[in-house]
Amino acid sequence: xxxxxxxxxxxxxxxxxxxxxxxxxxxxxxxxxxxxxxxxxxxxxxxxxxxxxxxxxxxxxxxxxxxxxxxxxxxxxxxxxxxxxxxxxxxxxxxxxxxxxxxxxxxxxxxxxxxxxxxxxxxxxxxxxxxxxxxxxxxxxxxxxxxxxxxxxxxxxxxxxxxxxxxxxxxxxxxxxxxxxxxxxxxxxxxxxxxxxxxxxxxxxxxxxxxxxxxxxxxxxxxxxxxxxxxxxxxxxxxxxxxxxxxxxxxxxxxxxxxxxxxxxxxxxxxxxxxxxxxxxxxxxxxxxxxxxxxxxxxxxxxxxxxxxxxxxxxxxxxxxxxxxxxxxxxxxxxxxxxxxxxxxxxxxxxxxxxxxxxx
Numbered sequence: 056x057x058x059x060x061x062x063x064x065x066x067x068x069x070x071x072x073x074x075x076x077x078x079x080x081x082x083x084x085x086x087x088x089x090x091x092x093x094x095x096x097x098x099x100x101x102x103x104x105x106x107x108x109x110x111x112x113x114x115x116x117x118x119x120x121x122x123x124x125x126x127x128x129x130x131x132x133x134x135x136x137x138x139x140x141x142x143x144x145x146x147x148x149x150x151x152x153x154x155x156x157x158x159x160x161x162x163x164x165x166x167x168x169x170x171x172x173x174x175x176x177x178x179x180x181x182x183x184x185x186x187x188x189x190x191x192x193x194x195x196x197x198x199x200x201x202x203x204x205x206x207x208x209x210x211x212x213x214x215x216x217x218x219x220x221x222x223x224x225x226x227x228x229x230x231x232x233x234x235x236x237x238x239x240x241x242x243x244x245x246x247x248x249x250x251x252x253x254x255x256x257x258x259x260x261x262x263x264x265x266x267x268x269x270x271x272x273x274x275x276x277x278x279x280x281x282x283x284x285x286x287x288x289x290x291x292x293x294x295x296x297x298x299x300x301x302x303x304x305x306x307x308x309x310x311x312x313x314x315x316x317x318x319x320x321x322x323x324x325x326x327x328x329x330x331x332x333x334x335x336x337x338x339x340x341x342x343x344x345x346x347x348x349x350x351x352x353x354x355x356x357x358x359x360x361x362x363x364x365x366x367x368x369x370x371x372x373x374x375x376x377x378x379x380x381x382x383x384x385x386x387x388x389x390x391x392x393x394x395x396x397x398x399x400x401x402x403x404x405x406x407x408x409x410x411x412x413x414x415x
Contacts, residue, residue: 056412058405059107059160063152068092071401072104079401080105091151094158101159110165111408112153113204113400115145117169119195124172124407127153127165135167141199142249144286166408173203176240181335184248198252200244202226206234208403209345209396212381214239217392219340223332225325225359226398227349229257229298233325235332243335245328251285254328255321257298260289262324291317300347304354322358329363339366341392350395356384360393367391 057080060071064087071082083100085092101107112127118138125131132153139146157165174182182198183191190196209224222236231254235243245253255261263285271281292298295306295317303321306314333339342363344356353376360370367390375384378395385393 056108056409057105058408059101059104059110059156059163060113060401060404061110061152061156062113062400062404063087063148065148068097068152068155070097070100070104072107073401073405077402077405087148087152092155094155097155098159107160107163109408109412110156110160110163111404112149112156112165112167113170113404114149114153114167115170115201116142116199117167117171118199119197121167121169122172122175124166124168124411126411127157127167131167145250164412166411168204168404168407170201170203171199173207174198174200174234174241174244176242177244178242181243196248198244198247200232200234200241201246201250202230202232202234203241204400204403205345205398206232206236206241206244208399209343210234210236210239211403212396212399213341213343213394216381216394216396217341217383219392221333221336221338221340222343223329223336223339223341224343224345225329225349226346227254227325227344227352227355228346228398230259231256231325231346231348233328233332235335237336243332245332255294255324256290257300258287258290258292260285260293291321294320300352300355304352308354318354318358322355322362325355326359326362329359330366333366339368339391341394342366342368343394343396345396345398347398350397356393356395368393 056075058073062069066088068085068087072080074080081104085096116138118141136150184196186196205226206224210222213222220238224234224236226232230250232244232246234241251259253261291303295303295314303314303317307318348355356375357370360368369386369389370384370393371386381396383392384395
């Protein structure tokens with residue numbers, strides 16, 4: 056089954072065509088300013104790639120309703136649109152891409168695959184906020200978690216490479232989150248009701264004392280200004296003046312104070328988060344780094360691992376700095392394995408599409 060994977064980004068739409076054996080047959084990236092993409096551009100890209108047998112859409116938010124992939128139908132699309140208020144920055148882009156592709160490939164079966172669905176297995180203790188019950192019941196307030204497609208693939212790939220039942224996956228990119236995975240199931244994660252919770256990211260703050268935010272609101276910082284700052288003007292960008300981890304690492308190596316602080320803060324929260332995920336698992340068998348930063352920033356991996364010896368983590372510097380591809384970068388004899396895995400949400404989406412449509 057040839058699967059066309061559709062992944063809507065902040066200003067682009069990525070199309071990837073995979074054959075039945077998960078070989079990448081081709082990919083195209085289309086400009087999608089203001090979350091829109093022209094149907095004729097999609098048609099041209101599909102003509103170049105070749106006709107698919109099925110389509111898989113990455114959808115950021117499935118809410119409490121969608122706990123796994125689902126075949127798309129008008130009623131499903133309406134439900135997805137109703138979830139926009141849970142992910143106002145991401146859901147409209149995914150739905151715009153869905154409509155654009157449907158205009159071109161309306162007769163091809165399509166499946167929605169959700170970043171939140173992998174975390175539907177979170178136990179109540181990990182999913183529940185200690186908020187008034189009337190709020191939780193009225194608005195369905197809970198921790199959803201995100202990056203689930205990446206975490207699911209990374210955990211499955213880790214099982215192939217290293218085995219072990221207790222895995223912590225670190226998806227580190229512009230957005231960043233961790234996941235505690237036991238026997239292939241998510242049992243804890245760092246993102247919550249929104250992608251703002253958890254680690255320090257490129258432009259997102261990560262977790263902040265809610266009392267501090269109330270304090271700012273009381274001092275006439277408007278909600279829209281606060282939301283924009285937390286989402287787009289915080290994180291590495293606020294600390295170092297750049298959201299580019301490569302520039303932060305280079306600046307820290309050159310002794311720049313802002314870059315040094317930014318890297319220290321980033322690693323402090325990363326290391327603490329890994330420790331928390333391992334605690335949720337009762338120990339650690341495999342630590343996995345994936346995503347742009349996770350795969351390419353050996354300095355981040357080395358600094359994080361340096362404080363995780365109590366969990367059995369130790370790196371082999373030569374393997375960590377010079378290796379390529381999916382690989383074990385742990386020191387010989389380390390109690391916990393440490394892997395670098397290339398992020399392949401497209402493979403996870405294709406797998407889910409085949410499972411739904413009976414072509415697995």
